[in-house]
Amino acid sequence: KEHVLMTSGNHDTKKWGGPFGYQSMLYNKMTKELREACTGRNNNLKTDYGLWMSCRFRGVHMVMIGWDEFSPSWPRNWYENSRTTKPAADFIDKSFAGSTEPWRVCMWHRPEGTYQAGHRYP
Secondary structure, three states: OEOOOOOOOHHHHHHHOOOOOHHHHHHHHEOHHHHHHEEEOOOOHHHHOOOEEEEEEOOEEEEEEOOOOOOOOOOOOOOOOHHHHHHHHHHHHHHHOOOOOOEEEEEEOOOHHHHOOOOOOO
């Protein structure tokens, strides 16, 4: 078993789900120690792995948001509309609230326009 964490990207969609998809393969590679350190948005790490995760592991608090187009409630144009980034921002804020770890790391696939200093789209 390994300490493996990743977030999904839009190029992963065809091979992400299912019993032989990336999500299942990577979840199954996680050590017990890492599984116990992580939670998912819906309190089901197996289905939230790589999409909505918060992990407190060895002094580092990591929040990860992947490309969640697998969710029927996820808007297809969320990267173009700042209104639709609210679920991601809320998850990040809620996850880091009360965090005492000396290191905090946030990883996401999108919406970069909301969380970084530039904008990718014209």
